[in-house]
Amino acid sequence: xxxxxxxxxxxxxxxxxxxxxxxxxxxxxxxxxxxxxxxxxxxxxxxxxxxxxxxxxxxxxxxxxxxxxxxxxxxxxxxxxxxxxxxxxxxxxxxxxxxxxxxxxxxxxxxxxxxxxxxxxxxxxxxxxxxxxxxxxxxxxxxxxxxxxxxxxxxxxxxxxxxxxxxxxxxxxxxxxxxxxxxxxxxxxxxxxxxxxxxxxxxxxxxxxxxxxxxxxxxxxxxxxxxxxxxxxxxxxxxxxxxxxxxxxxxxxxxxxxxxxx
Numbered sequence: 001x002x003x004x005x006x007x008x009x010x011x012x013x014x015x016x017x018x019x020x021x022x023x024x025x026x027x028x029x030x031x032x033x034x035x036x037x038x039x040x041x042x043x044x045x046x047x048x049x050x051x052x053x054x055x056x057x058x059x060x061x062x063x064x065x066x067x068x069x070x071x072x073x074x075x076x077x078x079x080x081x082x083x084x085x086x087x088x089x090x091x092x093x094x095x096x097x098x099x100x101x102x103x104x105x106x107x108x109x110x111x112x113x114x115x116x117x118x119x120x121x122x123x124x125x126x127x128x129x130x131x132x133x134x135x136x137x138x139x140x141x142x143x144x145x146x147x148x149x150x151x152x153x154x155x156x157x158x159x160x161x162x163x164x165x166x167x168x169x170x171x172x173x174x175x176x177x178x179x180x181x182x183x184x185x186x187x188x189x190x191x192x193x194x195x196x197x198x199x200x201x202x203x204x205x206x207x208x209x210x211x212x213x214x215x216x217x218x219x220x221x222x223x224x225x226x227x228x229x230x231x232x233x234x235x236x237x238x239x240x241x242x243x244x245x246x247x248x249x250x251x252x253x254x255x256x257x258x259x260x261x262x
Contacts, residue, residue, distance in 0.1 A: 003190055004190060004195045005189065005190055006170060006187065006189045007185050008183075009198060010023075010181050012198075013036075013202055020183065023182055028176060031212075033180075033181065035204065035205045038204070039200070041166065043197050043234070047241075048089070050194065051167060052163075053163055056160050057158065058073075059151045059157045062151060063147055067088025069086075070086040070087075076102045076158075086166075087166045088166075090142035092164070093111065094161050095108070095109065095159070096160050098158040098159055102158035107131050109132050109133065109135055111135055114136045114146070117134075117148060127150060128151070129152075130152075132159055168192035204226075207224075207230060208223075
């Protein structure tokens with residue numbers, strides 16, 4: 001769970017921009033927060049694992065389910081954070097049933113081929129049950145999956161899901177006279193990605209700030225420097241996850257490499 005305060009991240013940015021005393025003079029808080037939000041999305045785009053979550057989610061009636069928009073009332077975050085609307089990108093797996101309240105661990109859930117279900121029970125989309133036994137997933141439609149048996153109208157059915165989602169957006173409601181994330185402020189909001197990505201976020205925002213077309217902001221050299229640090233860091237993390245070290249085979253697992261995860 002992220003713990004770095006948004007105002008602390010922005011103070012690092014303002015310090016590098018020589019805009020900290022007073023803060024938000026050359027670059028407004030609103031534009032810096034917007035770029036900070038863009039940076040989170042960019043990290044999750046190029047490093048999908050940055051958006052990994054394990055939550056209890058409430059299923060919709062029927063077999064077809066969607067991760068596209070999960071209402072705050074239909075998710076119980078696995079990290080104990082306050083529920084908020086989640087926009088999912090791709091399913092990893094369904095782990096187990098979580099009862100009618102989303103808090104009661106139950107039967108494990110297996111993945112199954114749709115061809116198998118179609119052959120064994122062509123009417124499986126209309127067969128309801130008290131617990132989810134299996135799920136069907138096609139990576140070509142990453143935001144959608146099917147559960148078997150179908151979810152009835154009542155009672156509610158919750159499952160624990162491992163999936164990828166967009167980082168939580170950062171509220172951008174400060175004004176020039178009353179900044180929300182000033183260095184001496186009291187706002188306790190935290191960034192939407194893991195703390196280990198803080199330097200990447202800072203580099204991204206500083207690069208975007210130096211790209212601004214203004215008398216005192218535009219600096220192509222510094223913009224390129226910070227953009228290169230951002231991209232180099234992400235590329236290094238991708239390489240570490242995908243193949244340089246045989247013990248680090250996360251995207252994807254590679255049993256063909258000696259000592260790789262199986």
